[in-house]
Amino acid sequence: MAKYVLRRILQMIPVFLGVTLILFALRIPGLLPGDPVQLIVGERPLTPALRAEIEAKHHLNEPLHIQYGYYVSGILQGDLGSSLQKGRDVTDILLDKFPNTARLAIAAILVEIVVGLLAGIISAVKQYSFWDVLVTLSTSVLVAVPVFWLGMLLQMLFGIKMREWTGGAFSLPMSGMGDPPDLVHLILPAITLASVSTAYVARIMRSQMLEAMGQDYIRTAKAKGLSERVVIFKHALKNALIPVVTFIGIDLGMLMAGAILTETVFSWPGIGREIYLAVMTRDWPIVMGGVIVVVLIVMVVNLLVDISYAILDPRIRYGGKAE
């Protein structure tokens, strides 16, 4: 087990170095428009003295590979520079926002699990029924819906129209987390964020379930006279779940990394919206630091997911794959 974990961590190192290398390359003068010193001072006037000071402070006058070394060691020590506008450390700003992003991510994952699994199971068990057609159609459509538009439609329907219809008695909140944060504010953003993945979960669940239901051991179980319910839930579901859980695990990593569109539509104060606002205000340290943090979150969550599989399924430890 320890060997597997070690191997998995070692595999992460080249990817991490590659990611930092790409982000570092984006700042090399001449490769892309923009002067790194100007990026650091932002809109302030740039005097030669200030330029020299900044070049010395950020090691910009050293050779590129030395600069890269400073850059990576800074990241490893949790130093992502400081915000141009807010005068705070980027690390602190992102740490502040992370719990909000995690809150939304967990809510969305719950929607995915409950709605996605149920829809997939029902449509597989009642294949070709009305429900199956409904699930198949709505999952195809959901995959093509732009997330931010879905968010806007939900706001319009449950935030605005609902209030008109009920004479102001009932509506769902359309933005922010509430003060203090409450569960009602989570409903619309969580549904929006979960929408596309829920469709995928339902699709994968359906196809896996259909495959499992065709297996010999299911026929045996039925032949033994077990009830339909026991066969479906104890025998078929258990095996059909593995790929679904893999998908949900990977998705959790992506959601934890912040959802720029959903967070922007619902003014949800998470990492995604912070990065978006930073792009708009040209606060580059937050943008670049945010990207690094997000990539690290995705990598770490994927690592944890993989490790938990290896604990559950010994085959993976010995070079097999989760699927």
Added chain:
Amino acid sequence: MSADKRHTGAGTPTGPMDAGGHPVADEQVRAVVPGAGEMAQRPSRTLWGDAWMRLRKNKLAIAGLVWIVFVVTLTLTADLWVPRYFAEPTSTQFGSLQSPSLEHPFGTDRIGRDVFSRVVYGARVSLAVGVLAVSISIAIGLLMGSLSGYYGGILDALVMRTADIFFAFPYMLFAIALLALLGPGYQNVFIAIGILGWPSIARVLRSSILSVKENEYVDAARAMGASDLRIMLRHIMPNAIAPIIVYGTMSIGGAIITEAALSYLGMGVQPPTPSWGHMLSEAKALMIPAPWLTVWPGFAILTTVLAFVLMGDGLRDALDVKMKD
């Protein structure tokens, strides 16, 4: 120039796909299938002909195709009829926020522009970005995928590890970071989306090359002294290209959504050029007085993307491509 043209271009001259169309295949069929005498008289069809036969039976895929053709025709001919019967997409001469009427089927926006003509012209941007972005992805992906699939070894490891690095970034975030540096605008949008798309194409192509490469006709070609380039272009590529067509079609839908999202965030196509995503960001503050501003551009995105997805699904079944869901 478009992805589709490239595909048919790659497919047509190669003819039958079964190991270069040797008569062997027909003899096998006759031996195995009873009543194959009739089949022998059937005009011989290429893989592409077969695929078209199967595609035609798929109602959803045909619906998608019809919608794509409809939208493309609408946009290409827009200059002929939109200004005559409706309004220039950038003209602001109408009353602000009029609800839909005969004169303005989708209403007008905050500064009095006709929403219908903006939606029609918006399709131009979306389709162009979609096709151009996917063409870039396919061009890079074909090069990288064939290098890594055909030569293997260190080259393969290098390309695939680079692809891993690209996959480590959440897609939207990478696009935003790239655009933050490149600056907003129509060109940068399709360049950014195109650059981000190549690793998937390269992976798909690599795995199909790996399976095609093992065929005997490739060994035969090599034994006859064919050059790597010739083997690649004449023998491997035509047989490995089907998954790229499927994936490319679906990717156009993905690129259209991404463009809309980027324009919604203000990093994509810039006003006054009509773009569905940007129209939605203008609609955000006007949901109560003017819901039509939110409904129509979004509906246009949804139907167009859906058309490409359905078309891609249909092509996958018709070309019998196996893909991970």
